[in-house]
Amino acid sequence: MRALVQRVTQASVAVDGKPTGEIGQGLLVLVCAMQGDTDKxxxxxxxxxxxxxxxxxxxxxxxxxxxxxxxxxxxxxQFTLAAETKGNRPGFSTAAAPDEGKRLYEHFSAQLAGHGVTVANGIFGADMKVSLVNDGPITIWLDTESR
Incomplete structure (x- = not known):
């Protein structure tokens, strides 16, 4: 799995103009399941x-x-974290299939909450508008393949 983590003073996500998740201080986590990823x-x-x-x-x-x-x-x-950019038009064939991607996205959120973190979410597969105030700015790339 891949994640782009941004330290924020606030962040929110909306679908069709309606807020689906909002936080104050914390982390905005854009996450993508890749082919072959598991619960582990x-x-x-x-x-x-x-x-x-x-x-x-x-x-x-x-x-x-x-x-x-x-x-x-x-x-x-954020399935676009799987982008292959060899040419000028990105490809996303290494992203997990939508059903598996959604399952792993939801599993990730549940696991994060299980660690005691308050979690808000976007809607998987929706066209979302994300707003944030990056604090620092601090932005960290995480990839389970490089652990």
Whole structure:
């Protein structure tokens, strides 16, 4: 699985002009299941996101996790993270099939919540409008293949 994690002061997602998820301080997590991914990758990624130390401590150093600061996560499905960009038109053939992608996306969200993180979600497969205020900016790429 792949995730693009952004530390935010606020983030929201809407479908057809209606909000489906909103958070204050925390992480916007754009997530994509790849072909061959299993629950194991989803669980590893959820643990990693929950414990990633990218929030400032009292000395201003990135030393606190989402759990340490009591932040929330806005999890949004993003199959385009599977983009193959050899040419000028991206291909997405390495993304998981939609049914499996949705299952793993939902499993990831549930696992993240199971670690004690408040989770808000977009709607899988929908045309979403995502708004955020990136804090830092801090943006981290995670890929279970490179762990």
């Amino acid at each position: 990758q989803s669980e590893w990624l959820a643990r990693k996101v929950a414990s990633l130390r990218i929030f400032r401590d009292d000395d201003g150093r990135m030393n606190r996790s989402l759990l340490d600061v009591g932040g929330a996560a806005l999890v949004v499905s």
